[in-house]
Amino acid sequence: MSVMTKTIAEETGGQIYQPLLCKIGSKRVLTPLETLFRIELPEGRELGHRPGQFVQVSILGYGEAPISISSSPTRKGYFELGVRNAGTLTGAMHELKEGDKIGIRGPFGTFFDAEKLAGKDLVLIAGGCGLAPMRSLIQYCEDRPSEFGKLTILYGAKTPGDRLYKEDLVEWGNSNTFACNYAVDGVPDGACFDEGQVGLITVLIPPLSLDVQNTVAVIVGPPVMYKFVIAELKKKGLTEEQIVVSLERYMKCGVGKCGHCAIEHLYCCIDGPVFWLNEISGIRGAI
Amino acid sequence: MKRTLTTCPYCGTGCQFYLLADDNGRLVGVEPSSTHVVAKGQLCVKGWNAFNFPNHPDRLTVPQIRKDGKLVEASWDEALDLIASKLKETQEKHGTDSIAFFSSAKTTNEENYALMKLARAVFKTNNVDHCARLCHSSTVVGLAGTFGSGAMTNSISCVEETDCILVTGSNTTEQHPLIGTRVINAVKGGTKLIVADNRKIRLADIADMHIRWENGTDVAFLNGLMHVIIKEGLADDEFVRTRTENYDELKTVVAEFTPERAAAICKITPEEVVNAARMYATAERAMIIYSMGITQHSHGVDNVKSCANLAMLTGNVGKTGTGVNPLRGQNNVQGACDLGALPNVYTGYQKVVDEASRAKFEKAWGVENLPGNVGLTVTTAINAAFDGELKALYVLGENPMMSDPDQHHVKAGLDKLDFLVVQDIFPTPTTALADVVLPAACYAEKDGTFTSTERRCQRVRKACDPPGKARQDWDIVGDLARRMGYDGLTYNSPKEIMDEITEVTPIYGGMHYDRIDQVGLQWPCPDREHPGTPFLHKGTFKRGLGLFSPAPYKPSMELPDDEYPFVLSTGRCYFHFHTGTMTRRSRLLDREERFPYIEIHPDDAKRLGIYDRFPVMVSTRRGEVKALARVSDIVIPGHLFMTFHFEEGAANVLTNNALDPVAKIPEFKVCAAQIKGAS
Amino acid sequence: MKRATTQELKTFFESLGTDYDLRAPVKLHDGTRVLGGLDEGPLALEGGKIPQKPTSVFFPQFDEVFMVSKDGQFHAAEPVKKPIFVVGFTAQDLDCLEFIDKFFSENYRDDIYFNKRDGAVLVGVSGKCGKDGEFLKIAGGKCDIELISDGECFIVHPHTDKGKALVESLKASECGCGGVKMETLKEESDALPKDDEETIDKASELIRAGKVPDDFWNEIATRCIACTSCNLACPTCTCFEVYDREQDGKMVRQRIWDSCQLDGFMREASGHNPAGLQMQRTHRRIHHKLAADVERWGHRTCMLCGRCDDVCPTDIGIKSVCKEIVERYS
Numbered sequence A: 001m002s003v004m005t006k007t008i009a010e011e012t013g014g015q016i017y018q019p020l021l022c023k024i025g026s027k028r029v030l031t032p033l034e035t036l037f038r039i040e041l042p043e044g045r046e047l048g049h050r051p052g053q054f055v056q057v058s059i060l061g062y063g064e065a066p067i068s069i070s071s072s073p074t075r076k077g078y079f080e081l082g083v084r085n086a087g088t089l090t091g092a093m094h095e096l097k098e099g100d101k102i103g104i105r106g107p108f109g110t111f112f113d114a115e116k117l118a119g120k121d122l123v124l125i126a127g128g129c130g131l132a133p134m135r136s137l138i139q140y141c142e143d144r145p146s147e148f149g150k151l152t153i154l155y156g157a158k159t160p161g162d163r164l165y166k167e168d169l170v171e172w173g174n175s176n177t178f179a180c181n182y183a184v185d186g187v188p189d190g191a192c193f194d195e196g197q198v199g200l201i202t203v204l205i206p207p208l209s210l211d212v213q214n215t216v217a218v219i220v221g222p223p224v225m226y227k228f229v230i231a232e233l234k235k236k237g238l239t240e241e242q243i244v245v246s247l248e249r250y251m252k253c254g255v256g257k258c259g260h261c262a263i264e265h266l267y268c269c270i271d272g273p274v275f276w277l278n279e280i281s282g283i284r285g286a287i
Numbered sequence B: 001m002k003r004t005l006t007t008c009p010y011c012g013t014g015c016q017f018y019l020l021a022d023d024n025g026r027l028v029g030v031e032p033s034s035t036h037v038v039a040k041g042q043l044c045v046k047g048w049n050a051f052n053f054p055n056h057p058d059r060l061t062v063p064q065i066r067k068d069g070k071l072v073e074a075s076w077d078e079a080l081d082l083i084a085s086k087l088k089e090t091q092e093k094h095g096t097d098s099i100a101f102f103s104s105a106k107t108t109n110e111e112n113y114a115l116m117k118l119a120r121a122v123f124k125t126n127n128v129d130h131c132a133r134l135c136h137s138s139t140v141v142g143l144a145g146t147f148g149s150g151a152m153t154n155s156i157s158c159v160e161e162t163d164c165i166l167v168t169g170s171n172t173t174e175q176h177p178l179i180g181t182r183v184i185n186a187v188k189g190g191t192k193l194i195v196a197d198n199r200k201i202r203l204a205d206i207a208d209m210h211i212r213w214e215n216g217t218d219v220a221f222l223n224g225l226m227h228v229i230i231k232e233g234l235a236d237d238e239f240v241r242t243r244t245e246n247y248d249e250l251k252t253v254v255a256e257f258t259p260e261r262a263a264a265i266c267k268i269t270p271e272e273v274v275n276a277a278r279m280y281a282t283a284e285r286a287m288i289i290y291s292m293g294i295t296q297h298s299h300g301v302d303n304v305k306s307c308a309n310l311a312m313l314t315g316n317v318g319k320t321g322t323g324v325n326p327l328r329g330q331n332n333v334q335g336a337c338d339l340g341a342l343p344n345v346y347t348g349y350q351k352v353v354d355e356a357s358r359a360k361f362e363k364a365w366g367v368e369n370l371p372g373n374v375g376l377t378v379t380t381a382i383n384a385a386f387d388g389e390l391k392a393l394y395v396l397g398e399n400p401m402m403s404d405p406d407q408h409h410v411k412a413g414l415d416k417l418d419f420l421v422v423q424d425i426f427p428t429p430t431t432a433l434a435d436v437v438l439p440a441a442c443y444a445e446k447d448g449t450f451t452s453t454e455r456r457c458q459r460v461r462k463a464c465d466p467p468g469k470a471r472q473d474w475d476i477v478g479d480l481a482r483r484m485g486y487d488g489l490t491y492n493s494p495k496e497i498m499d500e501i502t503e504v505t506p507i508y509g510g511m512h513y514d515r516i517d518q519v520g521l522q523w524p525c526p527d528r529e530h531p532g533t534p535f536l537h538k539g540t541f542k543r544g545l546g547l548f549s550p551a552p553y554k555p556s557m558e559l560p561d562d563e564y565p566f567v568l569s570t571g572r573c574y575f576h577f578h579t580g581t582m583t584r585r586s587r588l589l590d591r592e593e594r595f596p597y598i599e600i601h602p603d604d605a606k607r608l609g610i611y612d613r614f615p616v617m618v619s620t621r622r623g624e625v626k627a628l629a630r631v632s633d634i635v636i637p638g639h640l641f642m643t644f645h646f647e648e649g650a651a652n653v654l655t656n657n658a659l660d661p662v663a664k665i666p667e668f669k670v671c672a673a674q675i676k677g678a679s
Numbered sequence C: 001m002k003r004a005t006t007q008e009l010k011t012f013f014e015s016l017g018t019d020y021d022l023r024a025p026v027k028l029h030d031g032t033r034v035l036g037g038l039d040e041g042p043l044a045l046e047g048g049k050i051p052q053k054p055t056s057v058f059f060p061q062f063d064e065v066f067m068v069s070k071d072g073q074f075h076a077a078e079p080v081k082k083p084i085f086v087v088g089f090t091a092q093d094l095d096c097l098e099f100i101d102k103f104f105s106e107n108y109r110d111d112i113y114f115n116k117r118d119g120a121v122l123v124g125v126s127g128k129c130g131k132d133g134e135f136l137k138i139a140g141g142k143c144d145i146e147l148i149s150d151g152e153c154f155i156v157h158p159h160t161d162k163g164k165a166l167v168e169s170l171k172a173s174e175c176g177c178g179g180v181k182m183e184t185l186k187e188e189s190d191a192l193p194k195d196d197e198e199t200i201d202k203a204s205e206l207i208r209a210g211k212v213p214d215d216f217w218n219e220i221a222t223r224c225i226a227c228t229s230c231n232l233a234c235p236t237c238t239c240f241e242v243y244d245r246e247q248d249g250k251m252v253r254q255r256i257w258d259s260c261q262l263d264g265f266m267r268e269a270s271g272h273n274p275a276g277l278q279m280q281r282t283h284r285r286i287h288h289k290l291a292a293d294v295e296r297w298g299h300r301t302c303m304l305c306g307r308c309d310d311v312c313p314t315d316i317g318i319k320s321v322c323k324e325i326v327e328r329y330s
């Protein structure tokens, strides 16, 4: 079951629902819908997260929402959130300026466990917004390549315009650390895409040559993606013990109390969002 | 912690619960009353969340007056003096009937009484009406014409004592949830259920027959049933002979509605007509439950009368487990009608054209020359404003901008007024147009009574203080009357108003507060000793003999054509109430439905390239609105359904202001529309 | 042990009013029994369980999470002024409370709940004081003091040191039967039928073994109108919704009871809903308590208090659903 990492709640006297006000250090527009926020804790403190975890972001008067941490703990002095303008809170967040304060609780949830992944070949498969949490792991691998075997990134988005972290994608593509394969579902009239294939992300899997015994695949993406990607990976010979997924659920508290994120006996916020596939394979409605 | 027993402010079921207030007087919860006759310790989701809106920060807390085009804060004195002088001036310039009052089915009986008394005794006009015009005016007219009384004939508990239920035009589990559950339980217990409604409502899942007719063909269907019943000898001849009149005409009219003809009009099969007729007529006791699906048509009165005809033909009136049972939408729409917030009657349906009634009220109120002409209705008042005949309007707790058909027309009408007063609890699109806005207390902040759909008059009690300077409606009305030089509307408490009501209203004669302290009574309740009346028309109809009032089939006013190929129908969803002012400010209810949506059948959606949850543009001859598509087989192909809760996607921009010729109810259930994908 | 009349108990409770925030079963205006103050109505220890969930004393329908004043300062929810002294938990209610204590403390400790829960005194009620003379199971623990009715008076049985200390100030005569009365009452309690337990455990087994098909859940779901009463009345239901609301110029983050029977409960911002069908939600309501929680906590979390069966307007509370499961699938 879940491992509780230390949260910044200790800063608020153990009040688990009270956010800590943090500064927006900088803002970078990723797409018309998504923006990357760089957040700084007071007095230069570190968030102390692990790749794959999330925080609860508050804007007073608008509420709270879970947002994955998009940067690796190996990058010090800040953490980053890639946020899609999807509604009330995220919309209000997009209105904020550099220097404004937002409330942060966390870090919460399970993580991509570097210890368990050590020495493995990793296939990092992200779809759409799923690149946000995946980026924390990618950056981690980028900073500590020697801890892992061969590193492959697969990323799929709806259209070229929807792709997140375009500069990062280019950089990863050019680096020797990663083998990168990108896809888009379609290319609208007037746009062009020459960095990969046109088709669903699943088209990127069959051509891979894997050392099946020593590979772990990590998947983060929209709900519809998992079933198909997992099926392709299984065809390649990967077992459920070799697949890690990160799931999204409606979350209100982040600490296993409000009940919104429950998948049968598991609470996505504290037992997840990161699961080994075999932990959830028998569970209805998980995938 | 303080607990206060009160009545639910939402639907007409009339559940009672305790409101919990903390030591700061803030509402913090709801606990059902476990002894209440209807609630029995249960509530629906709206009731459970009824504590959540009164302390919303959007509440109106101070009077406002429009100055230089903007609403600015004012004192009560300033606001009320302005209203008094403006109304007086308008009447002097344009005649007594140049002003009108809209009362509200949301406020108490006492407040409805006060407002209609203000209109009649002080301003000498019968221009007073309320939103029952938009929901059940056809019921009041139709049932009064056939039975002699325009209310639900039986009690909610009768649902559990019947052998067959015909539910038509009522999404009972969503709009009257705890009545809906009685239907579900009855069916489990063996009662037959016929759902005649083209939407696949929850009750349809458990019904013995689900008849998905074309909207607006109700009369043809009901006449078809009666045709079969007469032909197959299933009528209750004894009842027809001893209790009714005008049977021959009924026979003549329904003669041509063979199952084949009725089915062709309704686009169903003749077998459905025959089987439904047999199921209903052969039941020992059968009841009809209907709601706005029957009433909101340009032939709404015909629909209601046809329901009444069917019940009389089979002897299903005047006993438990039978009857014609219109479910009243709002918590107090029954009461607002009972208390005379209607242009043609005083309290208890005493007619204004009747000289004796006028004399009685003149004496009781200490005034002279009460007007004897029937006044304007909610719908005709808007038309009169548009035509420049109505100059000033006083709206108490209504939101015509969103609730009335054809929003552009309503706005044009309201814009033409010289003076508009709106008294409400929250800002609405109607307050936005007002010259004076008065902040009112909501249900949790006042004493009084509501009368539920089963004619049960129940107590409402103050659980907390109104916010800011907001005041109770009766108190505001009394203050205004004093400024007009009339003291007869000065009361110390709603109890005093109720005492006056009992004096002048035979059907409420025994409704003293001490008698309805714990359990409300059902009218008629003429005197202190009377136990109330669970079902009407026992032994004899209110009007003597029941009058068969057959109607021919008339198509709806606006039918689909090439340009507007869909039938658009409007209504409510489970979580929101009417124009959403309260439910959209209750967190859980708001979360459930946050955006305007329109239901469309998967076949139509596919053909038009419309996807679930994607935006669409819906248009009619009157305007267009944006909503999210909800692709679902709840509706039949060719039909669309939209709710009118959302300001940002207001269904009533689209609806047709075609009125029933008698009841003046608008045709909310049928108009021709077009739909296409939007970005 | 002391044996007290209702009047003596009332006097005792009143005397505690200065040190404690007292909640006891009282009969309101229209006969509804609630956990309220003694000023709200006559003490009504008899009549069985309180219709509302008694755990609402610690986890109320509405609560403040924190408040931010105009100057931007955070203020944690105020701790209660006096510890709560609550009378009226049945044995089943105490089981429920034991579970939610565990639930709210495990992993992350819910400080808002423990604000009220810490320092509270619990008084259980059992014996011959159920509805229509029904015998209420003797808890034998899990509370500070237990009031066990012998049909005339209440035997006052302190279970904790705190309870013992408090009971000292109770003015009532000693029972003086040498424990005989308690013995017979205990026997009667032990002899209570266990049908409900057997049925629910059997149903739990069937669900966990995958013997209950989707068709069944579909059928039950057609009867659910999503009134949310079952969740709102259940002492082991803990789900809540959180939102911000401005109040008197301050921003208050608030939480209110939520219900898994609502479509919006799990709907995500994208519109995707892992529990978008009523059938899935009905399944969750029962499955959560009888299978998921067994997996997580090692036991079912329905303690058979009977409230959801009482409040469900269409008669599909957990007991009646379990009965049907056992009849049809075992």
Ligand SMILES: Cc1cc2nc3c(=O)[nH]c(=O)nc-3n(C[C@H](O)[C@H](O)[C@H](O)COP(=O)(O)OP(=O)(O)OC[C@H]3O[C@@H](n4cnc5c(N)ncnc54)[C@H](O)[C@@H]3O)c2cc1C
Binding pocket: A054, A064, A065, A066, A067, A068, A069, A081, A082, A083, A084, A085, A086, A087, A088, A089, A090, A091, A129, A132, A133, A247, A248, A249, A250, A251, A273, B587, B588, B590, B591, B592, C264, C267, C268, C269, C270
């Ligand atoms: C583990 C996890 C990680 C995530 N990571 C990211 C990420 O890295 N980047 C990212 O962009 N997104 C991420 N998300 C998704 C993100 O949390 C949602 O997009 C966000 O919650 C949307 O919130 P909103 O208020 O902007 O949207 P809304 O749609 O306005 O609100 C979200 C939900 O809150 C409720 N709600 C909101 N307002 C109201 C209201 N006024 N009344 C009633 N109910 C209301 C609704 O039920 C709605 O479903 C993640 C989600 C999870 C679970």
Ligand code: SF4
Binding pocket: B008, B009, B010, B011, B012, B013, B014, B015, B043, B044, B045, B046, B047, B048, B176, B177, B178, B179
């Ligand atoms: S059924 Fe009607 S009266 Fe009863 S709680 Fe629901 S909305 Fe209120």
Ligand code: SF4
Binding pocket: C096, C230, C233, C234, C235, C236, C237, C289, C301, C302, C303, C304, C305, C306, C307, C308, C309, C317, C318, C319
């Ligand atoms: S009987 Fe119902 S209300 Fe009581 S604990 Fe079980 S599930 Fe909850």
Ligand code: SF4
Binding pocket: C223, C224, C225, C226, C227, C228, C229, C230, C231, C261, C311, C312, C313, C314, C315, C316, C317
């Ligand atoms: S109490 Fe019954 S009807 Fe209401 S939500 Fe629960 S199961 Fe559904």
Ligand code: FES
Binding pocket: A250, A251, A252, A253, A254, A255, A256, A257, A258, A259, A260, A261, A262, A267, A268, A269, A270
């Ligand atoms: S987010 Fe509240 S329990 Fe998981």
